Amino acid sequence: MTKKPFFISPDISVLDAIKSMANTHYRRLPLVKDKKLVGIFTSADALSYLKQNDFNFSALFVPVSPTFAKKVYFIEKNRDLSEAIKEMVVRDVGGLPVVDANKNLEGIITERDILEEIV
Structure with missing residues (x-):
């Protein structure tokens, strides 16, 4: 698990989120507001969003929150590795944010x- 993962605010633009991905080489960025996990922005989300908007440059300046602050799959930090594997397989995701009981972001497991x- 990556402890203290890089995360972004749900208020930043799609363009800034993509720049953050490029600069950090991460394919998934948790969206955090007031220490709480509120969503996740992935490279697949970015590509899908660009395609849906016909690669319109102006679509890059909207905040990520309305589009990507959605139900996000996560795992609580007290769960074991086998549970993380099962959750990733069932949800067909390559990583899960790890949260505490209050949904504060603790890490990410990939x-x-x-x-x-x-x-």
């Missing part, structure tokens, strides 16, 4: 983290 744990 497919790579799981493979590294196994070996």
